[in-house]
Amino acid sequence: MLLEVKNLTVNYDTAMLLNDVSLEMDTGELLSLVGPNGAGKTTLLRAITGLVRWDRETKQGTKAGNIGLQGKIFFAGEDMSNLAAYEIARRGLILCPERRRPFRELTVLENLKAGSYMYPGQFASSIEFVYHLFPRLKERANQISGTMSGGEQQMLAIGRALMSKPKLLCIDEPSTGLAPLVKKDLFAKIKEINEEGITLLLVEQDVALSFALSTRGYILSHGKIVAEGNSQDLLKDETVRRAYLGL
Ligand SMILES: Nc1ncnc2c1ncn2[C@@H]1O[C@H](COP(=O)(O)OP(=O)(O)O)[C@@H](O)[C@H]1O
Ligand SMILES: [Mg+2]
Known part of the structure; x- marks a missing residue:
């Protein structure tokens, strides 16, 4: 297993951003993580790459500083809990942040x-x-x-x-705001990157396109994983479609 997130809980003051989230990825996979706005997807990627802990360490004692973080993150078998963000990046766990920067x-x-x-x-x-x-x-x-x-x-x-x-590249909402054709092109590139051997964790608003690329998917809602499994099975599941995918 390349990435193992175990019972991750994150709160900023009284707001519970992630609630007991567990997720696993194998080397070579292209995994989709989807869910409505505000579900906690970005927070999960930021927690995995050490940035939530960076927030906690740099904002401690300020108004924004009451950040709680529990649970474990293993990458290539190594516990990431006590590593700084740059040390995590050096091991090949890389974030491409949202709103292209x-x-x-x-x-x-x-x-x-x-x-x-x-x-x-x-x-x-x-x-x-x-x-x-x-x-x-x-x-x-x-x-x-x-x-x-x-x-x-x-x-x-x-x-x-x-x-x-990157050994594992986390891409946060790459297609947001792009025209349909540009988006299609971008998704083809994302597939190509994965075929070149880079493991990908893809966060997307466009569930249909994203699940068409991935073999497995996770659905996050209100900070909790509410469904996971084979992407095609998830897309066919009526409850999942109605409750979480807005399809
Ligand atoms: N630094 C922060 N301090 C307090 N609340 C935050 C912070 N960052 C995000 N949130 C809140 O946490 C929730 C999850 O946000 P986010 O992870 O960005 O969701 P998503 O990426 O799924 O849209 C949202 O309600 C958001 O307003
Ligand atoms: Mg986000």
């Missing part, structure tokens, strides 16, 4: 360089992989990234995450 004032190439800061010696091979996957980024290498289209910026955000050599 390249450094807008930097060029495409500068963004990709920033992504490779942990492995400067492997810059050449990493960028070759990213350019092979996204030829558009190669064409636009010297463009200021904030001037590119939404779809191109999302590709850059994923490209930058790939520069840090």
Whole structure:
């Protein structure tokens, strides 16, 4: 097993953001995590990558600082509970955050360089992989990234995450705000990344598209896992469709 989340509970003050969440992933999988807005999906990705604990440590003693975090996260058999976010990233557990966030004032190439800061010696091979996957980024290498289209910026955000050599890449809502054709293209790339051997945890609003790519899925609602299993079975389940997927 590559990732094992065991009974994870997160609260910010009195708000229970995650409630006893458990989740498992094997190496090579493309797993979908879906659920309504505010369900806790981003919080789960941030907890897995050490950022909730970073919040807790940096905001302790401030008004926002009353953060509770219980449960265990194992990655490649190693307990992540006491590792800092950068140490978790160094082990290959990488987050591509929501609302695509390249450094807008930097060029495409500068963004990709920033992504490779942990492995400067492997810059050449990493960028070759990213350019092979996204030829558009190669064409636009010297463009200021904030001037590119939404779809191109999302590709850059994923490209930058790939520069840090992920073993498991968590992608948070990559298709939000993209036109249908751009979205379709992006999902094809996501599939390709997985076929290149990178394990993916995909958080998406577009359940149908996301479940079409993944073999397994988890549904999160109000901070709890309410269903999990084979993606096609979940899509066929009437209760799941009506209650959680709005289909
Ligand atoms: N830093 C924070 N402090 C307090 N509440 C938060 C914080 N971040 C998120 N929340 C709340 O936690 C809930 C889950 O948020 P989030 O994980 O972003 O959900 P999702 O990604 O599924 O839309 C929401 O109600 C949100 O308002
Ligand atoms: Mg979110």
